[in-house]
Amino acid sequence: MSFKPGQRGPLHWLLALALVALALLELLYVHSLAALDHRLGDVLLRWHAQARVPPADVVLIDIDQPSLQDPQMFELAGAWSWPRVIHAELIEALAAQAPRAIVLDLILSPPDRFHPENDAALAQALRFERAFVPMILLEDSTQQAPLALAPPAMGIRPLPLAQPQARYGIDGPTALPPEVWRTGYINFIKDEDGIGRSTELGRVHQGWWLPHIIGRVADALQLPHPHAARFRLNWYGREFTRIPYARAYLASQTEGAALPFDPRGKVIIIGATASGLHDFVPTPIDATTPGPFVLATGIANLENSDWLRDAPLASHVALALALIGALGYSFATRVSLAHTVGGFVAVVLLALLGAAVALQWRVYWMPLSPLMLGALALLAFGLLSVRLEGQQRRHVQAMFARFVDPHIVQDLSDPAQVVQAEVSSSREVTVLFSDIRGFTSLSEHRPPEAIVALLNRYFEMQVEVIFRHQGTLDKFIGDAIMAFWGAPLAQPQHAVLAVQAALGMADALQVFAAELAQQEPGVQFAIGIGVHSGPAVVGFLGTSRRLDYTAIGDTVNLASRIEGCTKGVATVLVSETTRAQCGDAFDFIDRGAFHVKGREQEVRLFEPQRKAERPHHLEEANP
Structure with missing residues (x-):
């Protein structure tokens, strides 16, 4: 049986109602747990009797x-x-x-x-x-x-x-x-x-x-x-x-x-x-x-x-219903398991202490049966939550498998991360746009099948670089690629990872272009990459039939505009914001201020380069 991710709350309350019915049936009619109350009572009565003199x-x-x-x-x-x-x-x-x-x-x-x-x-x-x-x-x-x-x-x-x-x-x-x-x-x-x-x-x-x-x-x-x-x-x-x-x-x-x-x-x-x-x-x-x-x-x-005066039966019923309600609320609202179990243990200890104190006042109250019903509720809610969270995790991992590296998909294990990944929200990200230079002229003299095969080889190579640097693939726009860092998992070094990926894509392009030139001499294949960091709304966009995990906002627009400024200047250009967030991870060449569409003020752009003194195997940020 499968459940939709949004059914978590209703399913917990349906289970709570079933447990309430079971508790009322047990406490009012069946009494199958009464023997446990008797055993606990016998222990406490022996303890209590020790100080009593006839x-x-x-x-x-x-x-x-x-x-x-x-x-x-x-x-x-x-x-x-x-x-x-x-x-x-x-x-x-x-x-x-x-x-x-x-x-x-x-x-x-x-x-x-x-x-x-x-x-x-x-x-x-x-x-x-x-x-x-x-x-x-x-x-x-x-x-x-x-x-x-x-x-x-x-x-x-x-x-x-x-x-x-x-x-x-x-x-x-x-x-x-x-x-x-x-x-x-x-x-x-x-x-x-x-x-x-x-x-x-x-x-x-x-x-x-x-x-x-x-x-x-x-x-x-x-x-x-x-x-x-x-x-x-x-x-x-x-x-x-x-x-x-x-x-x-x-x-x-x-x-x-x-x-x-x-x-x-x-x-x-x-x-x-x-x-x-x-x-x-x-x-x-x-x-x-x-x-x-x-x-x-x-x-x-x-x-x-x-x-000894027997405590009212209502006290057993009230304790059982309170435990079921509290546990149902805790699991439905995703209170941490440690806090939930700790709270339950505290209630158990307080109830047992209360039973011992009640004997001093000549009141016989043995709450083991409602506590056992509470333990059953803890187990039932826990199993339901494990089932739902596992299913939700698989659901989210299936959705993200198209966009991010499989290792990142496996990291979506914490329930809080799963919820955060599913909900559209404003996130601090770094966006990368990549576009092939001269693709129109390149495709004029080739059949469509050849063009598609060429693009697929190119995309395969570049996406592998993006995934290797923990990026999220947003979409292919014709011959362009959009990717971003900082979602679905938060990445404190999202700017560094994005620039590393951009330089790696440039390196991979050189290898790809060299292989292509050997097959077809005279063919030139170049790309431009623009990178910008800032806030963007990230989440699933589309309809129930087709959803894309994407980023939207001014940060995305500016990254696209920066990519358009690379022609004749550099393969990779980054914004001043991205440069600041990278710190001293790279050397940067100031390429001056550029006027970009949609902005009144000019944008200062920089060309990143790997630090010459760094060995190549230390250039990439640790995952």
């Missing part, structure tokens, strides 16, 4: 491995799982010290059929009004109970428009009487990648509210609530206060012994971290985070109102 009033009584292996516990309770009377005795001891709440993170089903008195003892202990026990939601269970029949203590309640026949699979604490079912579910809340980054106050099912155990505690203690039922956890890098279960229980059963901590005003979570009990979940902090730690983190976040 509150001292959230305490974990830990069924850890040493508690399971403690000899006294083994003597009193046997091997795991312990009789529920053990938990009852500990809970009674804790409740007597007026804690804010007791959360039992242990499954209490099915009933103990062999020792029902143990379940009765636990039920009695759980009559403490702020004691909470877990339930499990069984989303795919075929055994579902009507929610309308749930005991009031469970906290399951109808909302407006609740469906009376709503059912759900629930594994409740069936070992206990319904009046102590102050329950909440403890299901692991995970994202699509299986990592737990959030928790819930509860959820709605067919118009019924099903509370999470964290939500039950929050309601009972009147803790601050997020606006949404699901909220993002703000993790702690240091451990909660942990009391080994064996230590706490044995102290509670030893007369005169004090508990290893003061339960007053504390939220106490009784749960297991022992490796053999397999209560571990993957979180941003650790792939094996104990389940009770997640509960403790959620309650502590609510207590201090420092859960």
Whole structure:
């Protein structure tokens, strides 16, 4: 597929519109880059958590491995799982010290059929009004109970428009009487990648509210609530206060012994971290985070109102659209690639810094997905620009191949040079006109075919000299040649190059004339060359079917007039302006002032000659 050079801007904006549509589709619907946001977020959350200390009033009584292996516990309770009377005795001891709440993170089903008195003892202990026990939601269970029949203590309640026949699979604490079912579910809340980054106050099912155990505690203690039922956890890098279960229980059963901590005003979570009990979940902090730690983190976040607030989705959309727009503008207006990439990198670094700072303000903003969309835009715009610039370069090189030396054509590689070459503008140039003397009489006695062949041989020789000196061939006017220097590429030594070319054309003419005289004795072949430097408008002139790269203006006219003054004076004449611009590169013979057509004042002309002291191989300016 090919594009016209003038289509650069529209094509960039069409690509920008396509990228905007892709960005909106990704950020609002597809979310295929969300995993990248999660990965970056996990890294920043681990960094952020390092300095965070959990509150001292959230305490974990830990069924850890040493508690399971403690000899006294083994003597009193046997091997795991312990009789529920053990938990009852500990809970009674804790409740007597007026804690804010007791959360039992242990499954209490099915009933103990062999020792029902143990379940009765636990039920009695759980009559403490702020004691909470877990339930499990069984989303795919075929055994579902009507929610309308749930005991009031469970906290399951109808909302407006609740469906009376709503059912759900629930594994409740069936070992206990319904009046102590102050329950909440403890299901692991995970994202699509299986990592737990959030928790819930509860959820709605067919118009019924099903509370999470964290939500039950929050309601009972009147803790601050997020606006949404699901909220993002703000993790702690240091451990909660942990009391080994064996230590706490044995102290509670030893007369005169004090508990290893003061339960007053504390939220106490009784749960297991022992490796053999397999209560571990993957979180941003650790792939094996104990389940009770997640509960403790959620309650502590609510207590201090420092859960993480998700930044509005509009911030991701705004960043992605701003990057696409800025990159599209940069490439469409040909801002340098270094500045464009540097600006993009700066935005990336600022966005990542902003994400880290936002965490300090309890705001979770992970901008990697919009940054990746920006990177995609950078790549897409870059590839489009490379394609367009390469095509434009080939287009310009094809146009200039007829006028300049192939080496100069290859030098038209910089986009700025390509644009400058294509646009007509006033340039400082040196113009050369060359004309054959006596061409009319020369052609009178030869057939047209011979004349054309002669001219072609002559033009071939002279154009080779012009190209060798980096000149631009403008046109052939009958037997005349027009060329100029200083465009399409700027040439600081355009006057020197033009005079070198003029002297080289004069030398080549002598060789050509000598060869012609050998073939046709008596034939005389001479030329005149005029050179002038000054401003001229240079560019493509003509129609869409035929364009010529040419120079127009007074400088061109005067160069033609100077060529007309050479007859009987010198082969090459240059203007005073050209002489001044050549400096001391040549010797000049002052040929006096000449009256030229179209000018009131006479023009002083000079004949250039190579400096006698210079070796021939140093006469030409370096390309």
